[in-house]
Amino acid sequence: MPKLSLVSDAPALDPASPLAVRGLTVSYGDKPALFSLDACFPAGAMSAIVGPNGAGKSTLLKAALGLIPRVSGEISVFGQAVDQARDLIAYVPQRASVDWDFPTTAIDVVLMGLYGKLGLWQRISGAQKTLALSCLDRVGMADFADRQIGQLSGGQQQRIFLARALAQDADLYLLDEPFAGVDAATEAAIIDVLKSLKAEGRSVIAVHHDLGTVPDYFDHVFLVNLRRIAEGPVDEVFTPAILSETYGGRLAATQIDRLVGLGA
Amino acid sequence: MASFFDALFLQAGYNAALVALGAALLGFAAGSGGSFLFLRKRALVSDAVAHATLPGVGLAFIAMVSFGGDGRSLIGLLLGSAATAWAGLLAVEWMVRRTRLSEDAAIGAVLSVFFGIGVVLLTVIQGMDRGRQAGLEDFLLGSTAGMLFQDAVLIACGGALVVAAIWLLRRPMTLVAFDPAFAAARGVNVRRVDLAMMGLVMAVTVIGLKLVGLILIVAMLIIPPVTARFWSERAETVVWVAGVLGAVSGWVGAALSASAPAMPTGPIIVLVAAALFAASLLFAPARGVAATILARRGFQARVHRRQGLLALSRAEPIHDPLTKRILTREGLMRPDGVATEEGRAAAAKVARDEHRWSIARRMHQDTALTGRYDGLTPIEQVFTPDEIAMFDLQIPRARGV
Numbered sequence: 328m329p330k331l332s333l334v335s336d337a338p339a340l341d342p343a344s345p346l347a348v349r350g351l352t353v354s355y356g357d358k359p360a361l362f363s364l365d366a367c368f369p370a371g372a373m374s375a376i377v378g379p380n381g382a383g384k385s386t387l388l389k390a391a392l393g394l395i396p397r398v399s400g401e402i403s404v405f406g407q408a409v410d411q412a413r414d415l416i417a418y419v420p421q422r423a424s425v426d427w428d429f430p431t432t433a434i435d436v437v438l439m440g441l442y443g444k445l446g447l448w449q450r451i452s453g454a455q456k457t458l459a460l461s462c463l464d465r466v467g468m469a470d471f472a473d474r475q476i477g478q479l480s481g482g483q484q485q486r487i488f489l490a491r492a493l494a495q496d497a498d499l500y501l502l503d504e505p506f507a508g509v510d511a512a513t514e515a516a517i518i519d520v521l522k523s524l525k526a527e528g529r530s531v532i533a534v535h536h537d538l539g540t541v542p543d544y545f546d547h548v549f550l551v552n553l554r555r556i557a558e559g560p561v562d563e564v565f566t567p568a569i570l571s572e573t574y575g576g577r578l579a580a581t582q583i584d585r586l587v588g589l590g591a
Numbered sequence: 592m593a594s595f596f597d598a599l600f601l602q603a604g605y606n607a608a609l610v611a612l613g614a615a616l617l618g619f620a621a622g623s624g625g626s627f628l629f630l631r632k633r634a635l636v637s638d639a640v641a642h643a644t645l646p647g648v649g650l651a652f653i654a655m656v657s658f659g660g661d662g663r664s665l666i667g668l669l670l671g672s673a674a675t676a677w678a679g680l681l682a683v684e685w686m687v688r689r690t691r692l693s694e695d696a697a698i699g700a701v702l703s704v705f706f707g708i709g710v711v712l713l714t715v716i717q718g719m720d721r722g723r724q725a726g727l728e729d730f731l732l733g734s735t736a737g738m739l740f741q742d743a744v745l746i747a748c749g750g751a752l753v754v755a756a757i758w759l760l761r762r763p764m765t766l767v768a769f770d771p772a773f774a775a776a777r778g779v780n781v782r783r784v785d786l787a788m789m790g791l792v793m794a795v796t797v798i799g800l801k802l803v804g805l806i807l808i809v810a811m812l813i814i815p816p817v818t819a820r821f822w823s824e825r826a827e828t829v830v831w832v833a834g835v836l837g838a839v840s841g842w843v844g845a846a847l848s849a850s851a852p853a854m855p856t857g858p859i860i861v862l863v864a865a866a867l868f869a870a871s872l873l874f875a876p877a878r879g880v881a882a883t884i885l886a887r888r889g890f891q892a893r894v895h896r897r898q899g900l901l902a903l904s905r906a907e908p909i910h911d912p913l914t915k916r917i918l919t920r921e922g923l924m925r926p927d928g929v930a931t932e933e934g935r936a937a938a939a940k941v942a943r944d945e946h947r948w949s950i951a952r953r954m955h956q957d958t959a960l961t962g963r964y965d966g967l968t969p970i971e972q973v974f975t976p977d978e979i980a981m982f983d984l985q986i987p988r989a990r991g992v
Contacts, residue, residue, distance in 0.1 A: 392776045413778035420772040429630065429769050430826050439769070442762050443777055475824040491773075501776075 342406025345370050345499040345530035346391055351400030353383070353390045360386045364400070364555050371528050373521060374547040375535040375561075379574050382552040384534040385421065385503050392418060392501065404499060414443060417497035419488050421504055427477035433487045434472040437462050440494030462493040465523075467516050482513030489517055500524060502533040506540075518544055538578075541565060598846035607849035610735045610802070613746040614841030614860055617799050618811060620750040622837025623757050624791045625812030626819065626830040630768040635695065636683060636789060637812045639702040641796045641805045643679025644672035645709025648730050648800075649716055656722035663723050665742055665801060668730075672805075673797045679705045680789050733804030733857035735848070742801055749798035753791055757830070764788055765826045803857035810861040811837055818868040821875035840864035892917055893967050897941060899923075903930045904938035943986075944970050950982040 340347040348366040352359060361383040368374045376384045389395045391402050393409050404412035417440070437459040438451060445451065463469045466486040476484060485505060492500055500521070506514050521531050521544075535541060541548060542561050550556040550564065550573040557569045567583045594603060601608040628634050651671025652662040660667075679701050686697035716724045726734070757764075766774040767784045775781050792812060799808045819832035844860030873880050891913075899914040900923070909915055909928060918924035923934035930938060947970050970979060 389772075394772060394775050410778065413776075416776065418773060418776035420770065420776075424772050425770050426632070430820060430824050430829050431765075431769060432825060435825060436769075439766055439773070442766060445762065447759050447762070 340401060340403040340406070341367050342403065343370055344368055344403070345405055346501075346532060347403045348387075348391060349401045351387075351390060351402065352398040353386050353395060353400075354398055359398075359553065361390065361551075362553050364551070366549055366555060366558060368530065368532055368549070369547055370405075370530050371525065372546040373525050373531045373533075373544065374549060375533055375541050375545040376549045376551060377535055377538065377541060377573070378551040378556070379577055382573075384551060387551065388418075388501050388503055388532075388534060392416070414495075415498045417492035417495040417500050419492050419500070419502040419505060422481065422485050422488065422508065427484070429476070432473050432475055433463060433468060433479070433490075434459055436476060436487050437490045437494050440491040443495070459490075459494055462490040463487070465493055466490045466520055480510070482509035485509050486513060486516060489520060493520070498529055500529060500531045502531070504534050504536060506535070506537060538570070595846055595850035598849040599843065603846075603849050606735070606738060607845070609740065609743040610738055610849065610856060611842050611845040613738070613743045614802055614845040614856065615838040616747050616750040616841070617795070617802055618815070618837030618839070618841030618860070618864075619834040620753040620757075620837075621795045621799060621808065621811035622815030622819070623830050623834035624753055624795045625837075626816040626826075626833045627757075627764045627768055627788050628792055629813060629816035629820070630765070630826060630829070631785070631788065633694070634813045634816075635698050636680070637792050637796065638809045639683050639698045639705075640676050640680050640789065640793050641808050642702045642709075643705035644676045644796060644800060644805050645706055645730070646712055647672035647675030647709075648727060649709055649712025650675065652716055652722065652724065652727060653712070653719075656719065661723045663726075665739075665745065669745075669797050669800065672730075672800060673793065675705065675709075676793045676796060677790075680786075680793060684786070684789075729804070730800050731804050731806055732855065733800070733802050733807065735802060735845070735856040738801070746798050746802065749794060753794050753798075754834070756787075756791055760784070760787055760791075761827065761830065769826070803860060807857045807861050810864060811840070814861070814864040814868050815840065818864070818871045821871040821878045836867055837864070840867060890967075896921070896923075897967060900934070900938045900941040901945065903934055904942035946986050947979060947982040950985045951978075954982070954985075 340349055344367050346366070346368045348364060351361055351364040351366075353361045364383075364387065366387070376387060378384050386395065390397050390400075391404075391409065393402075402409055405415060409416075434456070438455065440462070441451070441455050441459065445455075460469055460472060463472055466489050468483060468486050468490060471479060471483060471487075476487060479487065489502075489505070492502075502521075505517055505521075509517070521533070524531055533545075535545070542565060545561055547559065548561050548565050549558045550569060552573050552575075556573045557564045570578060570583045597603040598607050598611065601611060625634070625637065628637055648668050648671055651668045654671070655664060655667050656662040682701050683694070683697045686692050686700070687694050692700075713727060716722075716727065763774070763779055763784045764787070766777070766779060767781050767788075771781050774784070795812065796805065796808050799811065803811060815833040815837040816829060818836050819829045822832055823829050840863040841860055844863040845856055847863065848854035848856040848859040871879065874882075876882050895911065895914040895917050899909055899911075899918045902909050902914075903918075903924065909918070909924075915924070915928070918934065919926055922931060923937055924930055948964050951970065951974060952964065964973075970982075974982075
C-alpha cells in the first residue's frame with residue numbers, strides 16, 4: 328500500500344529521469360487538483376498516467392511544463408529545471424485546444440515544431456520542409472500536407488500534432504490523451520510511432536483514459552487521484568487492489584478483473 | 592473622374608500626394624498588424640486601445656502648454672496618446688488575468704472610461720486661455736487638411752518600423768495565436784508575445800490618429816485581415832494580403848477624398864476597405880457566399896442523382912420532385928418514371944459501387960481510405976484498379992457469374 332503523507336519523504340529528484348516531481352501541489356482556486364505529489368518516470372520507457380476524470384492527469388503534465396502555476400513542489404527534466412530543458416521536450420496538447428478554422432495547413436503545423444531551431448531571422452529552408460514532410464509521412468499523412476487542418480478528421484488532426492512533436496526531435500514526449508476521440512486506425516498508427524520512439528531510446532509519457540489497453544501499450548504506469556496512488560512497472564502495479572483504490576467505487580469489481588485479466 | 596485619376600497617380604498636388612502615400616503605408620501596417628489580433632480572436636482589444644489614446648492627447652496638450660509651448664507638436668501629442676493607450680491595454684490585460692471578468696467586459700469598461708476622461712480633458716482644454724486648442728478634436732475622425740511633410744515622414748517611419756517588427760515576430764505571434772499551450776510548452780513567453788502584438792496595434796493606432804482618427808482606425812485594423820481570410824488558408828499569406836488590401840484601401844480612399852471637395856479622408860478609406868470586404872464576402876472562391884451556395888447546390892444535385900440511381904437500381908418508385916427533375920434532365924429517366932438505357936447502366940454502376948464500398952470497409956481498416964466513403968466519391972478515386980478487382984471477387988453475384 329502506498330503511504331499517504333502531507334510532507335514529501337521522497338528522495339532527491341533522480342537526474343536520470345526524464346520527468347521527476349516532488350511534493351507537487353496545484354490548485355484551481357482554493358481546491359487542490361494535485362496534492363503533494365511525487366513521481367519519477369523511467370527513461371527510455373513508455374509510461375501511462377492513469378486515473379479517473381478530474382483526478383489531475385492533464386494537470387500533472389501542464390504543471391510539469393509550467394503551463395499552470397504550482398503552489399509548491401520541485402520538477403526536474405533529465406536533472407534540469409524545465410526552463411533549461413525546453414528543447415528536450417515535445418508536448419502534444421489535447422486535440423480540442425485549438426481553433427480548427429485557423430488558416431494553417433498540415434505542413435505549416437509540423438513546421439511549427441521547428442520554430443525553436445529557426446530563431447527569428449532565418450527563413451524555412453528546403454531541408455526543413457523535407458524534414459517536416461518525412462514527419463508527416465511517419466504518421467501516414469504525407470498526402471495531406473497542403474490540407475487546411477479543419478478539413479481533416481479528428482484522428483488525422485491528432486496525427487498532425489504528433490508529427491509536429493516528431494519534428495521537434497525531442498528526448499521526452501508528453502502526450503495529453505492522444506487517443507481521445509480518434510479512430511482505431513489512427514490509434515494503431517500513433518502507438519506504432521510511439522513504440523518506434525521508445526526503440527530509439529526516447530521517453531514517452533501519455534495521459535491515458537482507456538484502461539483496457541494499458542498493459543498492451545505501456546511499460547510503466549502512474550496511477551493518480553489527487554495524490555499519487557501507485558507507480559511502477561505495469562505488471563506489478565496494475566493490479567485489482569490498486570485500481571479499485573484509484574477509482575474508488577467508480578469501477579465495478581468485475582470490470583477490474585477483466586482489465587487486469589487482459590494484461591495477464 | 593479625371594481628378595480621381597490625378598489623385599490616384601499622385602498628380603493632384605503636393606498635399607494630396609503626401610496623404611495618399613501616408614494612407615497607403617498606414618494601411619499596410621494596420622492590415623498586417625491587425626491580422627495577428629484577428630487570428631488571436633482579440634480584434635476588439637484594438638477598439639479599447641484606440642479610445643484610450645484620447646486622454647493622452649489632452650494630457651500631452653496640457654503638459655506642453657504648461658511648459659510654454661502652443662501644444663501642437665504632433666510628436667508630443669502622439670507620445671501622450673501612446674502612454675494612455677498603453678495604460679488602457681495593461682488595464683484590460685490586468686482585469687482579464689486577475690479577476691473573473693471576461694475580456695469583452697474589460698474592453699467595454701476600459702474603452703468607455705478612458706474615452707470619457709478624454710472628452711472631459713478636451714472640454715477643459717477648450718476653456719483654457721493659452722495654447723492653440725482648435726483642431727484637437729480632429730483626432731477623433733482624422734483630418735488631412737494641413738498635413739505637413741514631417742507628418743507624412745512620421746507615418747512612413749512609424750509604419751516601416753511596425754512592419755519590420757511584424758516580420759520579425761511573425762513566427763512567435765502565429766504560434767501563440769494558433770496554439771498558446773504548445774507555444775508555452777516550447778518556452779515562448781505567451782504573455783510577452785501578446786503584449787508585443789498589442790503594442791504593434793497600439794503603434795499603428797497612434798500613427799494613424801492624425802489621418803484616420805481614433806474611432807475609425809479599428810476598421811483599418813480589422814477589415815483587411817477579415818477580407819484576406821477569404822482568400823487564403825495560410826496565416827502568413829493572410830498577414831501580407833491584409834497588408835496589401837490595407838494599402839490599397841488607404842491609397843484609393845485618399846485619392847477619392849482628394850477628388851472632390853470636403854470629402855473626409857478617414858471615412859472614405861474605411862468605406863473602400865469595406866467595399867473590398869463585401870466583394871470578397873460575396874465572390875471569394877471556396878469561402879465566399881456565392882461559392883458556398885453553388886457548392887451546396889452542386890452537392891445537393893449529386894446527392895439526389897445518386898439516391899435516384901440507387902432507387903432505380905432497386906426498381907423503387909421515385910417521389911422526390913428534385914430527384915425526378917435531375918434524372919430526367921440528364922436523360923437517365925423518362926418523364927413517366929421508367930429508367931432509360933443509360934439510366935439502367937448508371938444505376939447498375941452505382942449499385943456496384945455501393946457494394947464495393949461495403950466490402951472495402953470490411954477489408955481495409957485504414958480509415959484514411961474508407962473514411963472517404965461519403966456516398967458520393969466514386970470508389971475509383973480512392974482505390975487502385977487491382978484493389979477494386981479484389982473487392983469484386985467478394986461480390987457473390989460477380990463470383991457466381
